[in-house]
Amino acid sequence: MSNSEIEREQEYVSTLYRRVDELREQASERLAGALRENGGTRQARLEREAAVARYADRVARFDAAENGLCFGRLDLCDGGRHYIGRIGVFDDSDDGDPLLIDWRAPAARPFYVATAAAPEGVRRRRHITTRDRRIVNLDDEVLDSEALNDDAGKEGLIGEAALLVAVNAGRTGRMRDIVETLQAEQDEIIRSGHRGVLVVQGGPGTGKTAVALHRAAYLLYTHRHLTERGVLVVGPNATFLRYIGQVLPGLGETNVVLSTVGGLFPGVLARRAEPPATAEIKGRAVMAEVVAAAVRDRQAAPGGPVEIPYGDETLRLEEEDYRRAAETALSGPVLHNQARRIFVREILDVLTRQVAERLESVVLDDSGEPLDGDGRGTLGAADVKALLAAGYPEELLGTDPFADTAGEPRPLLDEADLGELRRELAAGPGVRAALNELWPTLTPQRLLEDLFADPRRLASAAPGLTEAERGLLLREPGGWTPADVPLLDEAAELLGEDDREATAQAAARARAAAERREEIAYARGVLDISVGSRSSDLEEGEESEILTAADLLGAEELAERQEVVTHRTVAERAAADRAWAFGHVIVDEAQELSEMAWRLLMRRCPTRSMTIVGDVAQTGDAAGTSSWSRVLRPLVGDRWRLAQLTVNYRTPTEIMAAAADLLATLDPALEPPRSVRETGVPPWRLTTGPADLPQILAERTARETASLGEGRMAVIVPDARLTELAAAVATAVPGAAYGADPDLERRVVVLTVRQAKGLEFDSVLIADPAAILAASPRGRNDLYVALTRATQRLGVLHPGPPPVEVARMTPTA
């Protein structure tokens, strides 16, 4: 491209940056103005908070768009021209003519889908590459009949040159957005108008994660009301969430909550470990029935009369009393903890009647006549005490209760007396203990803790499981695993809130609101102080400038501070509220989720507006799925649509060919995705002795790192050998990361397959593939995942003969 053309284009791009600077300044000033305002009615405060959030959001969007603000141009057949970029920018004319079209707007669509065969009114598509506001490259595609011939050989890739630059670039340990080079099949999914569940199936590296995140950004842009409910993005582990964490903020979207399934029960940190076989059982749909049965067991009839100590006396509850109270408690649409209130009321009625009758029987004779005071021995000390406690006048005991009633029998205990007696009973430790035993207030945590700690409870609630399976569920209390979280959620659905919980939730909400107000007050305070000190620093006669928030804090700092506030509004509210309903839910690596996890996610998204991305060939979790229809049919029937991605942007042809052999053994019906490029570097394998694998692995890693330049590398190892092999690698490459949540931005990271899922690296070494294969029933799926993580180079080190799955790779010495 000629320099003069670049210069011409640069002028336009510079105009765009100037306009964005102007708009950002305006937004920063308004933000500072809103922050400075003080006091007022509640309504005024709320409006101010909304304004702060709005302007902060705007500033954040301008900041996010700084790099690569404008990346494309469409020259239309009718002579029109559109510039395409990360955000929409309009000029300051009255009509607000568009200077830059947001990539998500309908007018930008041809940039991603127009081809010579279907040009969509486009004559030329230009890719504009910038660095620090300067254009460094222009790439044109002319969509005419000549290009039509060309197109056939390019397999329909859009903007191939820019795409290849992007896929060949060194990795950084953080996922990047792909707005500049989205391909047509991806764009179609991102903009899909399908309202229900959209499943995106695609092989490794086909951009499923990227597409899912861009779809979130697209939906938030197109349906602004979604910002109020937020979008939930579910990923397989914390490392993966960190890997993708920058993509949406980089696209200017912050109303998004990123979480694992294990992170979706407020107040529970699911860090406890458990055998995969136990997690698999917990993931089965039948566990919903087990949890329900466990709740019912906590409401079960006592199997005979219950004796309840009360003072010196013993009260007696017949089974029939219990049954009637339980029936009344469960007759309405109430959950266990709310039903308890009714149950307690009914039982207290029974007990109050019992005590009252006993008292009456001691002060009235069998025919209902008042006793003559000889005491016939039935008025015990406890009765007297209870009567006195109930407010029955002392002088009346043993006296004539008819005395002042003009011949009418005066009820011995009136309503107030009975009420008092009831309160006494309710406070009695014996009565309370009995009620707690008969119908305890239960938190989900207590229900499951009790269930898993007691073989009898388990046997009663889970008769459908085998003895051995129940044995796998047994454990001492003490922490939660990720597979417990869907069970806790299930239990919460059946138990309902208890009073304490409701109070705690209300308190948490009030606290969050107070913190938010404090934060704004703090920001305002900072502004006031700064304005004050800056003004007083002025020399006499010096002209006082009008200070804006941007002058004082800097737009970036303000945006950062306010981002916290906006982030809190949705993310914090959502995180603190188990029953939060998201506007849209995106599930990545969805093949790993258990049936119980799906039930939880469906509850978080009552509208079923969901995008589910995954690859059934990569399922590693024993509770995961190998069929989308099997998993979705029970949840949404036929109301889901499948979209496929077929092009692999990560793994070069040479590596994909090695992985394709393995894929064919997994499921011959699954097509390996087509790679967009070749590297000319075949993947290799190396035989080591059983004992020298750690040392040779360490040496090879060091050698590979040296040839890597700025790129990133992963060593993927069997779970059982992580510590041993990681320690060996770390001695040869100091700073190599490994452990529960390793830092992916280090140059070398040692991972298990589970940790490597969804990630990618310039270079990958796999150690001991036979052990990876043998470690789980899904060992071959795991090896397939490991083989498809590299963007450039792949090597496999195997102690002893190579497993057949990698035998065709090029042997090296």
Ligand SMILES: Nc1ncnc2c1ncn2[C@@H]1O[C@H](COP(=O)(O)OP(=O)(O)OP(=O)(O)O)[C@@H](O)[C@H]1O
């Ligand atoms: N259109 C595109 N332009 C540039 N890069 C792309 C494009 N599509 C995908 N990529 C890149 O390809 C790589 C793989 O994408 P991604 O991780 O989304 O794939 P995936 O299908 O989720 O893979 P896996 O199933 O292995 O997790 C990423 O680096 C992504 O940025």
